[in-house]
Amino acid sequence: MKFGRRGVPAYLASLLAMMMGWWSSYAHAADPLSVFVSILPQKYFVERIGGNRVQVLVMVGPGQSPETYEPTPRQMVKLSQANLYFRIGVPFENIWLKRIIAANPNMEVVDCREGISLLSTGEAHGTGGEDEGHGATDPHLWTSPVLVKKMAVHIRNALAAVDPAYSHQFEANYQAFVQELEQLDRFIRQTLAEVTHHRFMVFHPAWRYFAHAYGLEEIAIEQAGKEPGAKSLAALIEWGRREGVRAIFVQKQSSRASAEVVARAIGAEIITLDPLAEDYVNNLRYVATVLARVLR
Template sequence: MRAFLAAALIGLIALTDVLATPVLAGPVHVFVSIPPLQYLVEKVGGAQVRVQTLVGPGQSPATYEPGPKVMAKLDQARLLVRTGVPFEKAWIGKIQAAHPSLKIWDARTDLPLRQMQGQGHADHDHGTRDPHFWTNPLLFKQAAHHLAAVLAELMPEQRATFEKNAQVFGRQLDAVDQDIRGLLAGLSKHDFMVYHPSWGYFADAYGLHQRAIEVEGKSPGARGLAKLIDQLRQSGLKTLFVQPQFSQQNARALAAETGGKVVVIDPLAYDYLNNLRQTAAKIAEANQ
């Protein structure tokens, strides 16, 4: 009997210890609209987050629509990070209505935003505000520190971790900024031609001028293309930069008419740091 009571007491003590041990929450599920934001959240959130991107590689933010499976997966998420790319205008309200407890944070919050090139860019929200802030690594650095505070609201016990992660990532962004400045130093030309005007923040940061084929979210017609051909011939620009999410037909037609070439640069690439370096190198090569 005594042995039985002793065993029962030991079992009760062990159970009490288990119940008293705090249960550690698993990683927070976060959805983001585009791959660069996934990179941002993973850098700041670290092991405390599990991130899924709505617009995947090769998909266009202008035409993307989340399907039923994605909408169902949003039930597991506590945070959605957005930035004003086109599909958000139609879908953010629907997502919020279907998931009222989901926190939605705009990564552009408290950042200095520029006007979208070509007044009134019809495909982007917030009037003519350019959503592509992430192409400037120093603005991305600001967003990282803002994100640390947002994640800390969801996981207060991890605040110090998020702040430290943001500081480490910030130093990496400073290094990339310096690398880009070195790559772009001493260029003979400072204009570069793009199809879709995604690189305005990058251009502003590094003393460049982005010239876009697309105007107000629309491709030029026959007259517009003829005018562009004349402008390109006069400017001496021989490289047309395109992104993989959009049709390259008009760009290739322009290149053929002007003796130029088409080069792909991707503002939506996940590998953020290397992608910015590679983009700077391509622009530098075109502008020597």
């Protein structure tokens, strides 16, 4: 019998080397995919479909704004090691995405908006103010569960392409997620079925896709990222009084000063809704419930 240098039988040494090589390959294959997303709702989507095969990191954290966000050096380091990036069209991507790709040319970048008709930021407000008009496309498409179903297809396909050994798991998770979204859609439609008013006022125009999906209309105080001028503010106050607006919706990532001015003038309450909440399904259930109360 042949022995290795340390007295281990040669066949055992060979077998041990083979097992170690196999285990190394298995462990490497079993490592979850490193996936980056731009905002917290996307983390919910990717984790629902990817399950334990993904480790999802978010660029814009709680309380931060996708309009003004800048990646940290630590995030850039982690991005250089990521497998996938799911973009969704929020403003900071337009500035940073080229640099992100340059940091990791091997990372697959998937545009979740592909195949979705985007709304203009100038749509859906008709108060007669000075700032009316059509502008760039609205990035807040995730507020519509109907559109999230379309985004889910891109997520499933991208994960399966990068990690084909687990494609059956991704497909099963995708089907379960679609059912969850359909249940959410039914809940929202049932909750809003009895509303008598269909226009609601917000500060930051983040709910246009939600409104579009459920027969509502969003009236925004902020236009093109700017506070309203005096003429627009007066038009909003006049419209709010005429329509009997009972609430103005704000979010923690934006200023609420102009919203408070309008609210005081028309006797409306200020309500905080968060379009960037991570707990997507429960958050939209809450949004629908609040809107149903205010619009009855």
